Amino acid sequence: MSKIDILSIRKQFPILHQKVNGKPLVYFDNAATAQKPLSVIVALNTYYTRDNANIHRAAHTLAARSTEMFEDTRKTIQAFINAREVEECIFTKGVTESINLVAQTWGRKFLQAGDEVIITSMEHHSNIVPWQMICEEKGTILKIIPINDAGELLMDEYEKLLSPKTKMVACVWVSNALGTINPVKEIIEKAHAVGAKVLLDGAQACSHLDVDVQVLDCDFLAISSHKLYGPTGVGVLYGKRELLEAMPPYQGGGEMIKEVSFERTTYNDIPYKFEAGTPNIADVIAFKYALDFVNELGKENIRNHENELLHYLVNGLLTLNETNVMSSGVETHKQIKLIGTAKEKVSVQSFIIEGMHHFDVGMMLDARGIAVRTGHHCTQPLMNCLGLDGTVRASFSVYNTKEEIDVLVEAVKSIIKRK
Numbered sequence: 001m002s003k004i005d006i007l008s009i010r011k012q013f014p015i016l017h018q019k020v021n022g023k024p025l026v027y028f029d030n031a032a033t034a035q036k037p038l039s040v041i042v043a044l045n046t047y048y049t050r051d052n053a054n055i056h057r058a059a060h061t062l063a064a065r066s067t068e069m070f071e072d073t074r075k076t077i078q079a080f081i082n083a084r085e086v087e088e089c090i091f092t093k094g095v096t097e098s099i100n101l102v103a104q105t106w107g108r109k110f111l112q113a114g115d116e117v118i119i120t121s122m123e124h125h126s127n128i129v130p131w132q133m134i135c136e137e138k139g140t141i142l143k144i145i146p147i148n149d150a151g152e153l154l155m156d157e158y159e160k161l162l163s164p165k166t167k168m169v170a171c172v173w174v175s176n177a178l179g180t181i182n183p184v185k186e187i188i189e190k191a192h193a194v195g196a197k198v199l200l201d202g203a204q205a206c207s208h209l210d211v212d213v214q215v216l217d218c219d220f221l222a223i224s225s226h227k228l229y230g231p232t233g234v235g236v237l238y239g240k241r242e243l244l245e246a247m248p249p250y251q252g253g254g255e256m257i258k259e260v261s262f263e264r265t266t267y268n269d270i271p272y273k274f275e276a277g278t279p280n281i282a283d284v285i286a287f288k289y290a291l292d293f294v295n296e297l298g299k300e301n302i303r304n305h306e307n308e309l310l311h312y313l314v315n316g317l318l319t320l321n322e323t324n325v326m327s328s329g330v331e332t333h334k335q336i337k338l339i340g341t342a343k344e345k346v347s348v349q350s351f352i353i354e355g356m357h358h359f360d361v362g363m364m365l366d367a368r369g370i371a372v373r374t375g376h377h378c379t380q381p382l383m384n385c386l387g388l389d390g391t392v393r394a395s396f397s398v399y400n401t402k403e404e405i406d407v408l409v410e411a412v413k414s415i416i417k418r419k
């Protein structure tokens with residue numbers, strides 16, 4: 001049993017208490033973005049009504065206050081992922097920018113023609129396209145780890161792909177389309193054994209799983225605030241100090257310099273070397289409140305609650321299939337097929353309904369106030385591997401309830417009736 005006080009949690013999310021299309025909102029699109037607790041919303045408001053000033057540069061009180069709060073978030077994220085040093089945490093716009101930063105700086109400096117980068121079949125486009133871009137520029141070869149029908153990586157195939165030519169393994173920790181938790185510790189150990197670096201896309205993992213970059217020993221980890229109950233437009237790139245120091249800057253401008261003359265510029269130390277220009281100060285500051293929210297609840301409690309929801313949904317959907325067949329002896333309803341049935345999963349469930357387009361299903365659910373995601377989930381190559389053009393995806397957060405899942409299952413039941 002989970003130790004979550006669901007009523008008090010839901011009270012902290014004002015957006016949940018509304019009607020959509022005349023029905024109470026059921027928000028099951030959390031893998032796309034999580035809703036924000038009041039503490040985050042209030043922090044944004046407070047910052048702009050009381051503290052707004054540009055950071056790091058001025059002597060005045062508001063600037064000092066803003067700087068302190070901004071750097072406080074950096075300390076909080078350092079503790080959240082157990083980075084050895086606070087300077088190893090760089091603020092970005094999100095996971096997409098974090099990965100582009102590594103591809104464009106580390107990749108440009110360290111990849112050569114004939115080198116190999118390995119990714120998986122279940123990557124989000126943001127962990128495919130940046131590598132394709134740099135591989136094309138450098139003559140580096142991109143290799144892909146295949147998956148089985150359940151949506152699990154074929155680790156034997158991964159081992160076959162590894163060689164001294166492998167320079168980077170860039171891998172999604174948790175699949176946004178399938179919910180699969182990849183065995184990243186093993187992936188990292190095997191990559192390091194051939195001298196390769198590892199970047200983890202932590203977009204989906206960080207809100208559900210315990211994160212300890214020192215135990216994992218990953219070289220880079222990309223994190224997104226908006227998947228973690230924080231504001232959009234903020235992310236973090238964690239990188240090991242020696243790697244970040246060896247990498248050239250990403251963008252040039254203010255803040256990332258030590259000294260500039262027309263002849264020559266010297267660069268700032270990490271993390272500022274990678275933070276050119278005025279950052280997203282307010283949202284970074286509010287992100288701390290999202291991390292506090294997660295810390296106060298505890299990842300284990302969150303995970304237990306979400307896993308209960310996942311199993312409840314899976315049982316509900318599978319029971320619809322069974323009762324359809326059993327009640328009449330023949331199949332009288334459209335069947336539901338679950339997509340993503342890995343043994344190790346987070347609370348994300350994709351499915352399709354035979355003979356129906358996922359978009360139509362999404363529209364019918366929306367008419368009942370239920371928000372799910374439909375489409376390829378920015379994983380077109382994965383959809384191609386699965387022979388699909390898209391799925392319906394329900395993804396749960398800590399504020400979701402079994403009663404909401406009942407609403408979804410009832411809605412699916414009425415949709416699958418054969419006409």
Ligand code: PLP
Nearest residue numbers: 094095096124126176201203224
């Ligand atoms: N990677 C995965 C697995 C995702 O689910 C997402 C967002 O959906 C991203 C990357 C992109 O993250 P961001 O929106 O922070 O750029």
